[in-house]
Amino acid sequence: MTTSSNAEIIEQFGLVSVSKTPPLREYLKDTWQRIDFIKELANARSTQQYSDSLLGRLWQLVTPLLNAGIYFLIFGVLLGTRKGIENYPAFLVAGVFAFNFMQTTITASASCIPKNDKLVKAIHFPKLVLPLATALNAVQQYVISLAVLMVIALATGEPLTLMWLALPAALLLQAVFIAGVCLVVARWGARSKDITQLLPFFLRTWRYVSGVFFSITVFTSKFSHWIGVALKYNPGAVYIDLIRDCVMNTVTVSYYVWIAGVFWAVLLLSFGLVYFYRGERTYV
Amino acid sequence: MSRPTVVIDDVHIHYRVVLGAGIGSAAGALRSMVSGSKPSQVVKKVHAVKGVSLVAYEGDIIGLVGRNGSGKSSLLRSIAGLQQPSQGDVYTSSRASLLGVGAALNKSITGNRNITLGGLAMGMTRSQIEELRPSIVEFAGIGEFIDMPMGTYSSGMQARLRFAIAAARQHEILLVDEALSTGDTEFRRRSQAKIREMASHAGTVFLVAHGHNMIREVCTRAVWMEKGQVVLQGNTQEVLDAYEADMEEQPKR
Numbered sequence: 001m002t003t004s005s006n007a008e009i010i011e012q013f014g015l016v017s018v019s020k021t022p023p024l025r026e027y028l029k030d031t032w033q034r035i036d037f038i039k040e041l042a043n044a045r046s047t048q049q050y051s052d053s054l055l056g057r058l059w060q061l062v063t064p065l066l067n068a069g070i071y072f073l074i075f076g077v078l079l080g081t082r083k084g085i086e087n088y089p090a091f092l093v094a095g096v097f098a099f100n101f102m103q104t105t106i107t108a109s110a111s112c113i114p115k116n117d118k119l120v121k122a123i124h125f126p127k128l129v130l131p132l133a134t135a136l137n138a139v140q141q142y143v144i145s146l147a148v149l150m151v152i153a154l155a156t157g158e159p160l161t162l163m164w165l166a167l168p169a170a171l172l173l174q175a176v177f178i179a180g181v182c183l184v185v186a187r188w189g190a191r192s193k194d195i196t197q198l199l200p201f202f203l204r205t206w207r208y209v210s211g212v213f214f215s216i217t218v219f220t221s222k223f224s225h226w227i228g229v230a231l232k233y234n235p236g237a238v239y240i241d242l243i244r245d246c247v248m249n250t251v252t253v254s255y256y257v258w259i260a261g262v263f264w265a266v267l268l269l270s271f272g273l274v275y276f277y278r279g280e281r282t283y284v
Numbered sequence: 285m286s287r288p289t290v291v292i293d294d295v296h297i298h299y300r301v302v303l304g305a306g307i308g309s310a311a312g313a314l315r316s317m318v319s320g321s322k323p324s325q326v327v328k329k330v331h332a333v334k335g336v337s338l339v340a341y342e343g344d345i346i347g348l349v350g351r352n353g354s355g356k357s358s359l360l361r362s363i364a365g366l367q368q369p370s371q372g373d374v375y376t377s378s379r380a381s382l383l384g385v386g387a388a389l390n391k392s393i394t395g396n397r398n399i400t401l402g403g404l405a406m407g408m409t410r411s412q413i414e415e416l417r418p419s420i421v422e423f424a425g426i427g428e429f430i431d432m433p434m435g436t437y438s439s440g441m442q443a444r445l446r447f448a449i450a451a452a453r454q455h456e457i458l459l460v461d462e463a464l465s466t467g468d469t470e471f472r473r474r475s476q477a478k479i480r481e482m483a484s485h486a487g488t489v490f491l492v493a494h495g496h497n498m499i500r501e502v503c504t505r506a507v508w509m510e511k512g513q514v515v516l517q518g519n520t521q522e523v524l525d526a527y528e529a530d531m532e533e534q535p536k537r
Contacts (some may be wrong), residue, residue: 006291006293006337006339006375009288009291009339010291010293010375013287013288013377014377015288015289015290015291015375015376015377016375016376016377017373017374017375018362018363018364018365018373018374018375018376018379018380019365019368019369019373019374033407034404034407036404036409036410037401037404037405040397040400040401040404041401043393044390044392044393044397044401045390047390047392047393048390048391048392048393051392051433051435118387119387119388119405120366121361121366121367121387122366122382122386122387122388123366123381123382123387123388123405123406124364124365124366124379124381125405125407281368284365284366284367284368
């Protein structure tokens with residue numbers, strides 16, 4: 001309870017409670033004004049990540065190249081696994097890169113608030129900055145992976161088509177969706193560390209049902225139609241397929257998948273923003 | 285009477301401290317789950333600030349004194365909105381800023397990039413930062429090291445850069461915690477002069493310092509805290525004399 005003399009002063013001079021969170025619109029505007037801070041924080045992170053290695057940020061390129069090389073060697077050359085897929089190496093690399101991006105970003109966002117504990121305790125800023133910087137850092141890495149994927153696709157005989165121009169759109173939809181997921185997970189992660197123990201299991205299950213290394217259409221042909229639809233339109237499979245649709249002539253998806261891509265992105269980002277905002281007071 | 289800028293209204297602050305988490309074994313945790321007894325984890329509540337009320341006006345420079353653990357820093361953080369009071373609230377005329385951006389800086393990037401990062405963290409724009417960059421570099425006095433990763437600096441150089449960045453901006457309500465003025469004697473003198481200069485420009489200043497000389501010199505009022513409560517507040521000389529007398533009587537209260 002406010003004592004009467006204090007209440008008078010507060011009202012007369014229009015003082016504002018420091019623990020009050022601004023309305024959502026203003027909160028988002030505050031965050032937008034910190035966009036340069038978000039970028040700089042993401043850049044500092046990438047520098048730090050590779051600061052002790054000789055190749056430095058070159059690892060951002062070398063790591064996906066090495067990964068792609070191994071998949072190419074094992075599945076393309078040695079095993080020759082086809083499973084009804086024409087260009088399996090490109091199919092697999094696209095799946096692995098797209099899913100790894102989602103997996104690493106979500107994992108990182110779970111700890112983005114506890115990890116920045118010192119910053120949160122020293123400076124006042126909209127905490128939305130932290131999961132967004134985490135997502136931005138991962139997107140930068142992902143763009144390099146996608147460049148490697150394009151090389152692999154061309155090397156394995158995919159032609160350059162007009163669909164390649166849609167790749168930025170596919171990337172944008174996936175990034176927006178993932179940013180939304182990160183906001184939800186970041187709030188959970190701020191409350192307790194248990195989520196970091198559970199996440200790997202969820203993510204592994206998700207990986208298996210998202211058609212990272214097999215074709216959902218071929219795999220579910222012996223099950224009921226609805227299982228196939230459910231798997232195909234789960235966001236994991238949707239965004240992987242959109243990437244494949246862009247760079248692989250041998251994979252074409254219906255425009256329903258593109259619509260699903262827009263749907264999941266809009267849904268998760270708007271839900272994530274509101275959900276994260278509601279927890280703002282609990283992050284300090 | 286001048287305009288009030290900060291109203292601290294019956295603020296209580298509790299910390300939840302988890303004692304012994306992770307000490308018990310998995311088997312023990314399972315046993316307690318099965319038997320339905322309380323888990324071995326002990327959560328202790330620490331009552332750091334116990335009902336502090338205070339009104340600060342424009343032009344006030346308020347010194348907070350008291351022994352370690354008296355709740356000064358917690359109170360300061362609650363004024364900045366960095367610590368949620370468990371009861372009561374703090375009202376301000378504009379966002380109060382705690383002087384210190386050390387936490388925002390990154391040791392693997394250069395001093396120059398840290399100036400950008402720290403400035404952005406404090407809410408400055410890129411053009412404001414560029415305007416202030418030369419004076420920050422000069423005040424930090426670290427020469428060509430400014431283009432080297434901050435991790436390569438000596439601890440004194442790091443402290444100087446941290447302070448120079450934090451002090452670059454003008455604040456209407458400024459909160460200063462003692463730990464800031466580290467470094468050699470010469471730099472300590474310069475940083476104290478800088479704090480005094482900032483205080484003269486700022487509307488209201490809260491200053492936590494162990495060095496009472498600084499408080500005697502710059503503060504218009506002083507508040508003595510003990511175990512989360514205000515023991516005495518008012519004229520700087522009187523409060524400090526009473527506190528120092530008490531310290532001599534009971535060095536550890």
